[in-house]
Amino acid sequence: MLEPRRNFLDVSQSVLGRAWVDRLDIAGSRLATAIAQRTGISDIVARILAGRGVELDSAEAYLEPTIRNLMPDPSTLTAMDDLASRLAQAVADNESIALFGDYDVDGASSCALMVRYLAHFGLTPQVHIPDRIFEGYGPNIAAMDKLIDAGATLIITLDCGTTSDGPIAHARNRGVDVLVIDHHLSDHDLPPATALVNPNRPDDISGLGYLCAAGVTFMVLVAVNRALRQRGDTGLPDLLRFLDIVALGTVCDVVPLVGLNRAFVIRGLEVARRGDNRGMSALALASRVSGPLNPYHLGFLIGPRINAGGRIGNAALGTQLLSLDDEHQALVIAAKLDELNTERQRIEVEAVEEATAVAAAEIGSGEGPPVLVLASANWHPGVVGLIAARLKERFDRPAFAIALHPDGTGTGSGRSMPGVDLGRAVIEAVETGLIPKGGGHAMAAGVTLRPGDLGPFRSFIADQLGKSVATARAASALKVDAALTARGATIDLLHKIEKAGPFGSGNPNPVFAFPAHRARFPQIVGKGGHVSFTLTSEDGARLKAIAFRAANTPLGDILMRDNEQPLHFAGTLNIDHYQGREQPQFRLSDIARPAR
Template sequence: MDSFLSVARSVSGKRWRARLEDDRAALALAQQLEISEILARVLAARGIDAEAAETFLNPALRDLLPDPSLLRDMDVAAARMAKAIQAGEKIAVFGDYDVDGATSGALILRFLDAVGGDGIYYIPDRAREGYGPNAPALQILAEQGAKLVVTVDCGISAFEPLEEAAAAGISVIVVDHHIAEPRLPTAAAVVNPNRLDDESGLGQLAAVGVTFLLIVALNRALREAGHYADGRPEPDLLALLDLVALGTVCDVVPLTGLNRALTVQGLKVMAARGNTGLAALADIANLDEAPTAYHAGYVLGPRVNAGGRVGESSLGIRLLTTADAAVAHDIARHLDDLNKERQAIEAEVLEAALAQVEARGVSDAPVVLAAGAGWHAGVVGIVASRLKERYGRPAIAIAVEKGAGKASCRSITGVDIGAAVTAARQADLLINGGGHAMAAGFTVAEDKIGELGVFLMERLAAPVVAAREAASLGIDGAVTLEGASLELVEELAQVAPFGSGNAEPRLVVTDARIVNAKIVGRGHVRCILAGATGQRLTGIAFRAGGEELGHLLLSPTAGPLHIAGHLRPNRWQGRTEVQLVIDDAAPAAGDYV
């Protein structure tokens, strides 16, 4: 099997693989669209031909937004909510405490406010209540006068709580996107494209995408019922797309098709700063440029998440629904402080988890599992992600307290961790749990953690071996250091937004010499690269200080290198320069030994 630039084993132990298998496809695309060969390679590698290029590069909702009625139970849910609005019933939103949950809940509440509805919300405390609806919380909402409860980004596996709610006369609509079982919860409607009997083909949507379709259907139902006949203006649904973009990016669903259109248009809305809370958060984060998917996922998202992780779970939805600039500023500042606290807690838990894993030894274990008493449940998802990145296999981090462990799981391509968690729950190894192919969560009795570990190791052994054997680093093309220009960066930006399903273009800067390198920040390696003509380029390898990649970049004897990474604009003090975010490297003379 051919390797890109003949790199069969890089410093990270990976084979470099050309994402585009047939160069002729890129050449044909470049000629047909009159674009550069490198842009054509990137498009062709993502399966985009000349016919699909216009829709991909300029996605429009008018072309891609489906009829919401394609989703099972959608019309039932919209009719029930429309009836509640017109009857003046109080509608409660029960949301998850992550960004997808906060944006989904905020979407409904902002719509209700615009159409004269009466809405309240409930976000459970991560540590005290855990994930999903619980009977006491639903009873609290009923006591507050809620006649209808809409669960968002949760509820599909809340069988007992929703049975109790139904018995108490509480009407519930479930709006979710997590993997469903054949059995569905008791509810007036269950809207979930991942129901086994749903044929909409929209299973890649985040919960906020499903919620947006619900809002479209609800607005249509209100229009048909004459709600706007007395001169009440219809709300501008497109103005809510900033919330949809934020939730979609942060939930790491594929940024293709409808998700891509929602995100592209939503980022434009976000740039207009119409949402008071998001504008305040951008200011606190010193975001002074048009937001991209990177800013949504790594600048704004973590701050919205911080309340649910280490603070007050409702802070995110409060920020996204307020119209008061002073209130928004205070919440944004608080979330920023909580995010810093989260980072410190995360570092402590990660250090303990790494020590535990190293002491046990990884060897051939298909899954990395770490559990600790007193670990903060709000950071185990991030810790699991770090473990997955470090060891290249599915990882699970469990925070144990009072006889139970709350866990987050992160997986690698080709290994469905969500299905494994569902199987463990069906085997009575879990208190609750669920998720997606790449991420999942669960609660487990402390005395069953060992048995659960054995179950998951056995179930995932074969797919993990296959996935790791196929592990490689996808490369879109190669450039000289002199060719790594701002013009190239701007050209490749046409393929954005980047994320799951639409990987950011990865290029190899060939035959680069390192003229200076040092550790900066929390274990990052910053270096200055030079080309054959003496042209310089700044590079940075995040969290590489203790890795083989970092050792190579810092080595005074390193010869010319092929360096793989992402070219991005780096704006500083009014200047914009190109920066290479480094993923991997290999000696230009051959494989790393």
């Protein structure tokens, strides 16, 4: 029988309506004590490890992950040997190779990895990144014909292709081999590719389904290096220098930062900080990154700028930028992506305001639907994923945002919450003929709708996911790792906590509760309606703090109004770099009033 966790600080209902619970039960607390005693790490870091499922015997290795220890033999992936052999042959024979990628960061990263790998052998592949609006996701016959007519004898699809039966069959009928490198959930009927490597294909038992496409691509390159070595080739590329690109794709595709992914990001950030990739360095400069590159910079500053090209501009810019070595060209493309990102932000703000108002009206004073499925002719197709993410965040449930076209069709994106498999539900909708096209993975999915599909799709998704959403929301209590004070939140502590990272999907950022503190000097800052304030403790210690997108929300209203009243604050900590100095910063997640 599972032991119930106690409410942290006796908070049963916060301002956001959540209970706060201790992330560790009694057994977990004992494990944390044992980890601290064996490894010599601080009690707080030991609690963080125990709260993320790290066992006593693996704690030391967890703190120092390596690619060598965590990456299995690539041949454990179904069809890997066939794919690696065919690609090695193409490299050895100097074939004309074409790449077909996706328009998001993972797609750009995967293509850039392959471009850089092939460049080592003097090969310059054709690269096609589809236009999000006019072509949509995945291979299409017209694009495949264009690549073949330009001389391609081998086409490699990256971060796409698993559900592209028609275009791949067409290419094969024209005598061209097609290799698929992907990670998206698949139907049982796979396309007639020459070889298809996807850890989420039904017959793959590698256990690597948590990898993004860039991670799968890296494993492919390891296998190709081995195949070339077996042919007697020498002077093969050092793949570890590509890990910065793998880290970028891994963070931005929001795959779980566990196991091999965690090692990819830690070691990839070490490579990125050397500045060898001109494109990534140029984007960091354009993004006004301060301090050493970290997962936040990849996911919230660099990634969105690459995505901006695919959302509202030239989808190929991201791949071009990550692939080139010319510093001047890199700065020019980075500046263009920064400009596109500014425009994307403007479009997003307007669309999110409309979507939020519609969702609030639909939910009203009741529970509302388990999954929000909203559509509008006013939304740019390039920002529907961002709209869905904001709706999910604001209303605590999965959400789809669908851009309607003049002909009545729609293209949309969905974002989910832990415990709700959105991609599987979308694939079932396609398999039943309810919608013509769709796919994705547990946390994100894309759909294409015909005229008249919206209502039936909305009902289908509600029926399919209603129970899992209810279960997930009931379990969405805020899990707190430890209590701190403003004085105790030091830079030294944060550096120790970083050893348990990187944090993100699957390895949640530690949440700390600050009991009986006050919010002083609140002010609304930035275009996104953030609220900055100073968190102060009873002994007068101060901590810089911010609540993102909190203006005109329950949290923001309390910060602006009740700044003299002691409250319990919960959130995460990060290191803020400013003018060469480091200081701790608190990011607010929730507020609770102390029990009387």
